[in-house]
Amino acid sequence: MxxxxxxxxxxxxxxxxxxxxxxxDNYGDRxxxxxxxxxxxxxxxxAATLWLLVERRAxxxxxxxxxxxxxxxxxxxAWMPIVIVTFIAAIYGIRHGIYALTTETYEHEPWSFIFMYxxxxxxxxxxxxxxIIFGLESFxxxxxxxxxxxTLQKHLAESQLAQLxxxxxxxxxxxxxxxxxSLMQVDVERADRLLxxxxxxxxxxxxxxxxxxxSLREELKLLELYAQIMQERFTDHVTLNWKIAxxxxxxPIPPMLLQPLLENAxxxxxxxxxxxxxxxxxxxxxxxxxxxxIFNSDSTLSAEPSSGIGLRNCRxxxxxxxxxRASLRLEPHDSGVAARLALPVNPS
Amino acid sequence: xxxxxxxxxxxxxxxxxxxxxxxxxxLSVVGECADGLEAAASIASLQPDAVFLDIQMPGLSGxxxxxxxxxxxxxxxxxxxxxxxxxIKAFDLNAVDYLLKPYDKDRLIKTLERLRSRRGNAVAxxxxxxxxxxxxxxxxxxxxxxxxxxxxEQLQLxxxxxxxxLEADDNYVHVHTAQARYMLRRTLSDLLEQLGERxxxxxxxxxxxxxxxxxxxxxxxxxxxxxxxxxxxxxxxRRYKDELFGRMGR
Numbered sequence: 001m002x003x004x005x006x007x008x009x010x011x012x013x014x015x016x017x018x019x020x021x022x023x024x025d026n027y028g029d030r031x032x033x034x035x036x037x038x039x040x041x042x043x044x045x046x047a048a049t050l051w052l053l054v055e056r057r058a059x060x061x062x063x064x065x066x067x068x069x070x071x072x073x074x075x076x077x078a079w080m081p082i083v084i085v086t087f088i089a090a091i092y093g094i095r096h097g098i099y100a101l102t103t104e105t106y107e108h109e110p111w112s113f114i115f116m117y118x119x120x121x122x123x124x125x126x127x128x129x130x131x132i133i134f135g136l137e138s139f140x141x142x143x144x145x146x147x148x149x150x151t152l153q154k155h156l157a158e159s160q161l162a163q164l165x166x167x168x169x170x171x172x173x174x175x176x177x178x179x180x181x182s183l184m185q186v187d188v189e190r191a192d193r194l195l196x197x198x199x200x201x202x203x204x205x206x207x208x209x210x211x212x213x214x215s216l217r218e219e220l221k222l223l224e225l226y227a228q229i230m231q232e233r234f235t236d237h238v239t240l241n242w243k244i245a246x247x248x249x250x251x252p253i254p255p256m257l258l259q260p261l262l263e264n265a266x267x268x269x270x271x272x273x274x275x276x277x278x279x280x281x282x283x284x285x286x287x288x289x290x291x292x293x294i295f296n297s298d299s300t301l302s303a304e305p306s307s308g309i310g311l312r313n314c315r316x317x318x319x320x321x322x323x324x325r326a327s328l329r330l331e332p333h334d335s336g337v338a339a340r341l342a343l344p345v346n347p348s
Numbered sequence: 349x350x351x352x353x354x355x356x357x358x359x360x361x362x363x364x365x366x367x368x369x370x371x372x373x374x375l376s377v378v379g380e381c382a383d384g385l386e387a388a389a390s391i392a393s394l395q396p397d398a399v400f401l402d403i404q405m406p407g408l409s410g411x412x413x414x415x416x417x418x419x420x421x422x423x424x425x426x427x428x429x430x431x432x433x434x435x436i437k438a439f440d441l442n443a444v445d446y447l448l449k450p451y452d453k454d455r456l457i458k459t460l461e462r463l464r465s466r467r468g469n470a471v472a473x474x475x476x477x478x479x480x481x482x483x484x485x486x487x488x489x490x491x492x493x494x495x496x497x498x499x500x501e502q503l504q505l506x507x508x509x510x511x512x513x514l515e516a517d518d519n520y521v522h523v524h525t526a527q528a529r530y531m532l533r534r535t536l537s538d539l540l541e542q543l544g545e546r547x548x549x550x551x552x553x554x555x556x557x558x559x560x561x562x563x564x565x566x567x568x569x570x571x572x573x574x575x576x577x578x579x580x581x582x583x584x585x586r587r588y589k590d591e592l593f594g595r596m597g598r
Contacts, residue, residue: 170431171430171431174431174450175431177430177449178361178430179361180450181449181450181451181452182358182360182361182363182364185364233358271357271406274383
C-alpha cells in the first residue's frame with residue numbers, strides 16, 4: 001500500500017533524526033562511549049517499531065472507525081498502558097543486557113522517575129504518530145472512494161447516454177404510416193416510394209443507434225430521408241435548403257443528434273403553420289468547431305412553453321459527451337427559430 | 349341523412365376519408381377543412397351532425413376546436429389521431445369516439461356504427477350528442493386558455509387572460525378586453541366552464557377575470573361595486589360575494 005510506504009519513510013526519517021539529536025547532545029562528552037547514543041535510541045526505535053507493526057497488522061480493524069475520529073483515537077489510546085509497560089521493560093532490558101556485555105555501567109534516573117518520564121514521552125509521540133497514521137489512512141480512503149465515485153459516474157454517464165440516445169418518435173412513425181395508408185388509395189407508386197423511404201430511414205436509425213459516433217455525412221443522409229418523408233406529407237407546405245460545407249462532411253458526431261432538431265423544425269414550424277414554411281440546414285467548420293444551424297421560418301420561441309423532450313435529450317447528451325465544450329441554443333431569427341449547435345471537431 | 353364535416357390538415361388523409369364516407373348511403377360529406385380555425389367556422393355555418401376532427405393541426409388543434417363548442421348545440425365528434433397517448437387515455441376513460449390513424453375500412457365502419465347508435469340515442473333522449481367529447485376536450489386543453497371570438501366575418505383566437513370581464517345578454521355573451529368587445533353566441537355558464545378557474549361570477553349575468561379586479565367598495569345590504577383595472581365599475585350582488593371573497597383570498 002502506498003500509504004504504508006509513505007509511513008515507513010516518515011518513520012525512518014523520524015528515527016534518524018532522533019539518533020542524530022542524541023549523538024549531537026552527547027558530542028564531546030568524554031564520559032560516554034561512541035556507541036551509547038546508538039544503543040539508547042536504537043532500543044527505543046526497536047520497541048516502537050514492533051508496536052507500530054502490531055498497529056499496522058490490525059489496520060483493517062482500525063479503519064472501520066475512520067469515519068468517527070474520536071472512536072479511532074480512543075480505541076488506539078486504550079492500548080497505551082500495555083504499550084507503556086512493555087516499551088519501558090523492553091528498552092531498559094535491552095540496554096542493561098548490552099551494557100552487561102561491556103565494561104561500562106548503565107546509569108539512569110530512579111525507576112519511578114523513568115516510568116513517569118517515558119510515559120509522558122510515549123503518550124506525546126504516540127499522539128503525534130497516531131495523528132500521522134490517521135491522516136494517511138483517511139487520505140487513502142478518500143482517494144479510494146473518489147476512484148470508486150469516478151468509475152460509478154462513468155458507468156452512470158454510459159447508461160445515461162444509452163437512455164438519451166435519440167430514437168425516431170412514435171408520433172412521427174404513426175403519422176408517416178397514416179400518410180402512406182391515405183396515399184395508397186390514390187397513388188400507389190407514390191405510396192410505395194414513401195414506404196421505401198420509411199424503411200430506409202428505419203434501417204439507418206437502427207444502425208445509428210448501435211454506434212457511438214457517426215460522420216456528419218451519414219447523419220445528413222438520415223436527415224434527408226426524414227425530410228423527404230415529411231415533404232411527402234406536407235407537399236406544398238414546406239421547402240428545404242441545404243448548405244453544407246464540403247470540408248465539414250467527415251466530422252465525427254454522435255448519431256441521431258441532428259434528427260430531433262429537424263423534427264422540431266417540422267413540428268413547431270411546418271405542422272403548426274398555415275403558411276408555407278422554409279427550413280434551412282447549414283453546416284460549416286469554424287476553426288476546430290463544427291457549427292450546424294437548423295432554421296425554420298414562421299414560428300416563435302415563446303409559443304413553446306414546454307420546449308420538448310427532444311431538445312432536452314440533445315442538451316444532456318452533449319453535456320455527457322463533451323462536458324461543456326459543445327453548445328445548443330435556440331433563438332429567434334428572421335421571423336422564425338434557429339437551432340444553433342456547436343461541437344468540437346476533435347472529440348475526447 | 350347524417351351530414352358530416354371532415355377536418356384534417358393532410359390532403360391525402362381527407363381524400364381517403366371522404367372517399368370511404370361517400371360509400372355509405374346514409375352519410376353525406378358537407379364540407380372539408382384543413383385547419384382548426386376553418387373547422388370552427390364551418391361547424392358554426394354548416395351545422396353538421398357529425399365531425400371527424402383531426403387532433404394535430406396547425407393554428408388550432410382539434411381538441412381546442414372541440415373545447416370552444418357549446419355542448420348543448422354541438423355535433424357528434426369523432427377525434428382522429430395518429431399518436432396522442434394522453435388524449436387517448438382520456439377518450440377511453442370517458443367513452444369518447446376516436447379513430448386511430450392509420451385505419452382500415454373495417455375500423456371506420458365500426459366507428460360509423462357507434463356513431464349511428466349514439467346519434468339515435470341522442471335524438472331519442474333529447475340529449476346533446478357532443479357533450480362528453482367537448483367536456484373531455486376541455487379537460488385536455490384546460491391550461492391552454494384560448495378563446496375563439498368572431499371578428500367581422502372571421503374567427504379569431506384571443507388569450508383568455510386578455511379578457512377583462514364577461515356580460516350575458518339574452519342568447520349572447522359580451523366579451524370585454526382592453527381594446528375590444530366581442531359578441532359570442534354562447535351561454536355565460538358554458539363559457540365560464542370552458543375558461544375555468546380564472547373567472548368568477550359576480551352577478552347573475554356578469555363574470556370577471558380575477559386578476560383584473562382593482563378594488564371593491566361596499567354598497568347597501570351587502571352589495572358591492574367592483575372596480576376593474578380597465579376602469580369599468582360593475583355591480584356585485586351579495587349572492588356571489590362569498591365566492592369572490594373566497595377566491596381573492598379574504
